[in-house]
Amino acid sequence: MAHAVTLEALRVLEAIHKLGSFAAAAEALFKVPSALTYTVKKLEDDLGVPLFDRSRQRAVLTPAGHLVLEQGRAILDATIRLEDSIKQFESGWEPKLRIARDTVLLESPLMEVVGDFLVQNRPVELTLSEESVGGGWDALQDDRVDLVIGVTGELPKGNFYTRAIGELEFVFAVAPTHPLALVEGVVTAAQLRQYPAIVVADSSKKLPARNIGIFESRQVLRVETMRSKIQAQCLGLGVGYLPKHRIMDELNSGRLVTRQCEFPRPNITAYLAWRKDSPGRGLSWFVDCLSQQDWQLIPASV
Amino acid sequence: MAHAVTLEALRVLEAIHKLGSFAAAAEALFKVPSALTYTVKKLEDDLGVPLFDRSRQRAVLTPAGHLVLEQGRAILDATIRLEDSIKQFESGWEPKLRIARDTVLLESPLMEVVGDFLVQNRPVELTLSEESVGGGWDALQDDRVDLVIGVTGELPKGNFYTRAIGELEFVFAVAPTHPLALVEGVVTAAQLRQYPAIVVADSSKKLPARNIGIFESRQVLRVETMRSKIQAQCLGLGVGYLPKHRIMDELNSGRLVTRQCEFPRPNITAYLAWRKDSPGRGLSWFVDCLSQQDWQLIPASV
DNA sequence: ACCTTTATTCAATTTTTTTGAAATAATATC
């Protein structure tokens, strides 16, 4: 047979697997069970492989069935994206917009902008996520998000637009109860090595992980978000550089104190970044608003 | 309408675009033109957008049509891959196997193995390609190849198997007519800077490009393959490190001479690498043969 | 053992797709 696979058959497979039975799937698809029997059997005949094991009462996927299901899901997703693209093409508004914020940035400035967007009641479904270190680039490149806020470092390969939103200043901060708080003057490498370092793990799933500002400590505690890192350092669990704009409260109230460190950490520029290809009206709107938003950073020098 | 796109409609779209008319596409698909009119009109109705511009005699795609075609192709490709996967699942032999050779390696040892495979007349379609520097990893990660030979350096993220095939030794070589050939003793950084460096460009399309062994020359000539680099250096266009096993002939015949260099380049291990997931019989066969093949390298120490 | 749930078979029915002939329109040719 020329073309065995049809989207309808993949949908049926998916439904049966998800709901656990032909009967339940039939109901969900507004059909009668024998219709599914027909569709499934046709696909099995065309493919030449049984997709379900019928030795028991409830049909369960064979290994071949799992294979078809898995790749079939990707195909169904692609058709949904295709239909979404057409909708965007007509209205200009993308049906879905995925925004990632790097964990170095505060959440509230983003939320303000999101609030402004939501009251406009556009036909756009928003998804927010948080990334760390190189993870923002990774998510963008891997097409898991459409827009990232607060990415830093080198531009990876690919066609991206960027816009600087300010400079990040890092200070070496410890809890006042931490032994390093007692050090007068500059903290040395030897002193650093005595205490655990708290680092934010790279959330990359595809690109190689970056390790920024790791000094060789005896112990490293890896956390997922900047919030966790700040909290860990406030509790005196370890030490490390923190973005100044995130810890103004902690510094003012004395929950953290700064020290000079032998290895200074230079300021780095934070960017908005998005894919070049055909931005929808939603993406354009967010790029405009987010680049004018006050992220409480140092204005970008260049 | 719930689900507008069907694979059949995408195939029709693709055929009309490729062959330039409804009539030609109909013939290719063993149908009658009015059947295509029906299919296309149905898709247009369901999507709510005209896909073809009919103001002229021959129908041409509208921008929206191009969008559907482009994404549709990806979907059709995925369905073909799905059917291929099933075939592999049944016979064990993958219908397609894509092998990349890093440009540091000789081509002939691979060709010998390929020859041995072809005489077995397996139902496997082979594709060979050449990659450079980080490009092998890139192609593997991006699923453009199934197996790479001669990748070096750090393992990127992802699930890969690797097997060492030997160590690469690099020698600093220049044409006998090159000014640096006259230097006695060790070539210094200052001397190096005087002459163009020949480097093999990273063929990566997704991962960040690696730059190995670039010393800051006034001029850099970037080439795509090791063969080009060797040739450029034989012609005295520039200098650089070359893999010793690739230039034995040139060294013996005096077309290249070696010199000591202030920056020595350590040996590096070359690997076979492939994706973990479900190797077919073809991939397994190649991994076995290729890892036993004599690549004329130094046996791996570790 | 009995009842319930589940999947399949099969003939009848409905829906969808395909066809071929005729109509319409745009290019090409003389």
Added chain:
DNA sequence: GATATTATTTCAAAAAAATTGAATAAAGGT
């Protein structure tokens, strides 16, 4: 500029495919 050619659409009829519902068989729960 008239005419032939090529290309697409329209429409009713025919063919193919999908869906239904009733009957059947078999598995699991109580």
